[in-house]
Amino acid sequence: MREILKTYLFLYTMVMPMMKENVQDALNKQMNREFYSSYLYLSMSAYFESLALRGFAKWMAIQAKEEWEHGMKFYKHLGERGAAVKLAAIDAPPLKWDSPLKAFEETYKHEQKVTAWIGELVNLSVKEQDHATNNMLQWFVKEQVEEEVQTNTIVLQLRMIGSDGPALLMFDHGLGKRE
Ligand code: FEO
DSSP states (O other): OHHHHHHHHHHHHHHSOOOOHHHHHHHHHHHHHHHHHHHHHHHHHHHHHHTTOHHHHHHHHHHHHHHHHHHHHHHHHHHHTTOOOOOOOOOOOOSOOSSHHHHHHHHHHHHHHHHHHHHHHHHHHHHTTOHHHHHHHHHHHHHHHHHHHHHHHHHHHHHHHTTOHHHHHHHHHHHTTOO
16 A cells, blocks of 8 residues: 555656745745744634633634644645645744734734735746646635635724623623634
8 A cells, every 4th residue: 555655656746847946935934924823823812811711712722723724734735746844943923912902903914914925925836837836825815815804804893892891701702602
């Protein structure tokens, strides 16, 4: 079985064009950014936990897990294409924010940045005619629309809540329903 798999992988890398160095570098960089996103949201989860906002904390812990999976999508794609996986140091995220609203404003801004980076990667894949990478990135293009809508909606709703404590607790309960 292992031999068959090895032969298959060998043949696969023979028919697939080698990934260009600049594409490899750009994908490795984005993999690191996705892992950083996971760190950032895990740190936010701990911050919400410290405020006893358990629903917010759960929402962010799930988001952190999703970001880790995003990083793994790049990891897998690089490996499947016979490209080098270069794991680099992950920056330390902030440890606290001024308010739940500020944390979510940063989340929304961060997601907008990720969308722009994915767009740049798509442009690069087109320029280098790397169709397999382009195809892989299309999943992220769709995902980013969802991520921006979700986080912006929470920002707008938190602005409506303002300093209304009971409303914030009700909102926390709603966020805690995320599976
Ligand atoms: Fe993986 Fe939220 O971008």
